[in-house]
Amino acid sequence: MLALEQARHSLTQLGLDQAAAVLEGRLETAAHKQLPYADFLADLLGAETAARRERYLRTRTRLAHFPFQRTLEQFDFRFQPSIDERQVRELATLAFVAEAANLLLLGPPGVGKTHLAVALGLRAIEAGHGVYFVRAHDLLEDLRRAQAEHRLDRRLRVYLAPKVLVIDEFGVWPYDRVAATAFFTLISARYERGSVLLTSNKGFGEWGEVLGDPVVAAAILDRLLHHSHVLNIRGDSYRLREKKRAGLFAPVPPTAPLASPSPQEVMRTDHVPA
Ligand SMILES: Nc1ncnc2c1ncn2[C@@H]1O[C@H](COP(=O)(O)OP(=O)(O)OP(=O)(O)O)[C@@H](O)[C@H]1O
Numbered sequence: 002m003l004a005l006e007q008a009r010h011s012l013t014q015l016g017l018d019q020a021a022a023v024l025e026g027r028l029e030t031a032a033h034k035q036l037p038y039a040d041f042l043a044d045l046l047g048a049e050t051a052a053r054r055e056r057y058l059r060t061r062t063r064l065a066h067f068p069f070q071r072t073l074e075q076f077d078f079r080f081q082p083s084i085d086e087r088q089v090r091e092l093a094t095l096a097f098v099a100e101a102a103n104l105l106l107l108g109p110p111g112v113g114k115t116h117l118a119v120a121l122g123l124r125a126i127e128a129g130h131g132v133y134f135v136r137a138h139d140l141l142e143d144l145r146r147a148q149a150e151h152r153l154d155r156r157l158r159v160y161l162a163p164k165v166l167v168i169d170e171f172g173v174w175p176y177d178r179v180a181a182t183a184f185f186t187l188i189s190a191r192y193e194r195g196s197v198l199l200t201s202n203k204g205f206g207e208w209g210e211v212l213g214d215p216v217v218a219a220a221i222l223d224r225l226l227h228h229s230h231v232l233n234i235r236g237d238s239y240r241l242r243e244k245k246r247a248g249l250f251a252p253v254p255p256t257a258p259l260a261s262p263s264p265q266e267v268m269r270t271d272h273v274p275a
């Protein structure tokens with residue numbers, strides 16, 4: 002008993018809290034099953050490692066500030082046939098994150114842009130990358146204020162640190178020139194350093210209007226699209242699916258593709274999965 006107490010105390014002192022907590026039970030099981038010492042030790046350390054990974058994932062997920070948690074497994078690809086499932090599976094390998102390439106998810110409301118961005122963000126966390134989720138409006142307002150208060154450099158660090166920056170709902174509101182220029186500074190600084198996952202309901206042709214300056218918009222798009230994948234989702238809103246089934250909505254005509262240039266034109270072939 003003394004040895005057990007001593008072992009538990011040492012484990013706690015070493016910061017192996019989970020191992021300390023399960024020590025007695027695992028010892029009993031090992032004795033009962035007459036496990037070799039090495040198996041017992043591997044089992045005990047495995048419990049500690051699993052608990053640590055769980056804690057790590059929980060903390061990283063909390064720090065990412067996702068609006069909700071959705072996984073790729075929860076995504077119904079049959080509902081959204083305009084999405085190439087194979088391309089999404091390829092993206093889920095996170096090769097694009099390793100290459101600091103970007104992903105742009107475009108399409109009308111409710112087609113699953115944020116769902117896919119969150120799901121890929123969660124995958125990135127599981128792979129050990131830092132992820133931060135921010136709504137475009139909050140991001141640009143934050144940058145605009147920092148610029149106006151001459152502390153943009155310091156503020157940018159928050160958005161430069163994560164390997165994956167998810168910028169959601171770009172283009173819902175128009176932004177002023179100060180915000181647009183600050184956004185350009187951010188995208189330039191992240192260029193070839195970290196991935197941007199951006200969702201938008203606006204086509205690239207409308208970015209000039211959104212940012213109040215076509216030159217700044219072109220400069221931002223140039224950097225964002227250089228190494229990028231574009232998913233142009235066309236289809237019905239998942240949110241309205243139940244309502245439509247109940248006959249509350251008239252059938253919606255097929256959604257027109259987003260404004261030019263088309264994703265095929267802008268999509269770089271160097272990162273398109275074979
Ligand atoms: N194909 C799908 N399979 C399962 N759930 C889906 C699918 N598409 C969307 N959803 C769900 O529908 C809801 C709306 O999806 P999401 O928020 O991703 O849409 P969005 O494209 O980001 O829309 P918005 O442009 O309005 O922000 C979410 O709860 C999401 O999980």
Ligand SMILES: [Mg+2]
Pocket residue numbers: 114115116169170200
């Ligand atoms: Mg969304």
